[in-house]
Amino acid sequence: xxxxxxxxxxxxxxxxxxxxxxxxxxxxxxxxxxxxxxxxxxxxxxxxxxxxxxxxxxxxxxxxxxxxxxxxxxxxxxxxxxxxxxxxxxxxxxxxxxxxxxxxxxxxxxxxxxxxxxxxxxxxxxxxxxxxxxxxxxxxxxxxxxxxxxxxxxxxxxxxx
Numbered sequence: 490x491x492x493x494x495x496x497x498x499x500x501x502x503x504x505x506x507x508x509x510x511x512x513x514x515x516x517x518x519x520x521x522x523x524x525x526x527x528x529x530x531x532x533x534x535x536x537x538x539x540x541x542x543x544x545x546x547x548x549x550x551x552x553x554x555x556x557x558x559x560x561x562x563x564x565x566x567x568x569x570x571x572x573x574x575x576x577x578x579x580x581x582x583x584x585x586x587x588x589x590x591x592x593x594x595x596x597x598x599x600x601x602x603x604x605x606x607x608x609x610x611x612x613x614x615x616x617x618x619x620x621x622x623x624x625x626x627x628x629x630x631x632x633x634x635x636x637x638x639x640x641x642x643x644x645x646x647x648x649x650x
Contacts, residue, residue: 518533518543519531519532519533519543519544519546520532520533520534520535520541520542520543520544521541521542521544522535522536522539522540522541522542531544595646598646599643599646599647601646602639602642602643602645602646602647603643603647605639605642606636606639606640606642606643609632609635609636609639610636614626614627615627615632615635
């Protein structure tokens with residue numbers, strides 16, 4: 490095997506670099522022409538004998554650091570949005586549970602008031618506990634007042650306000 494001298498190695502390197510730059514320049518050229526049927530064509534080489542026009546193509550190199558920073562910021566925004574949605578969902582679930590609890594309590598109070606009205610309307614005699622634990626029976630007038638109070642309690646506790 491033959492070794493290359495440093496001068497011939499340098500020459501090979503210069504020739505390769507020249508062809509590489511030329512190849513890049515050819516890849517950057519784009520030609521446009523229209524065939525006989527009126528169809529436009531684009532190519533990196535003009536066809537022989539045509540009136541192809543070389544198009545000026547301008548491009549910017551991608552700034553990888555800026556792109557990565559933009560993607561990271563977008564990812565962080567998405568993550569923050571997901572956290573916020575999760576928190577809102579949890580808050581909505583807690584509010585819904587509270588609403589259901591309040592409705593259940595209202596329903597229980599309403600049912601107790603209805604039961605009291607039914608008891609007062611069906612009872613022949615009602616009593617209150619006396620100071621010594623004995624029964625003190627209500628008069629007809631007192632019973633009517635208690636029945637009216639119980640009906641008002643149903644209206645208040647069972648209304649949809």
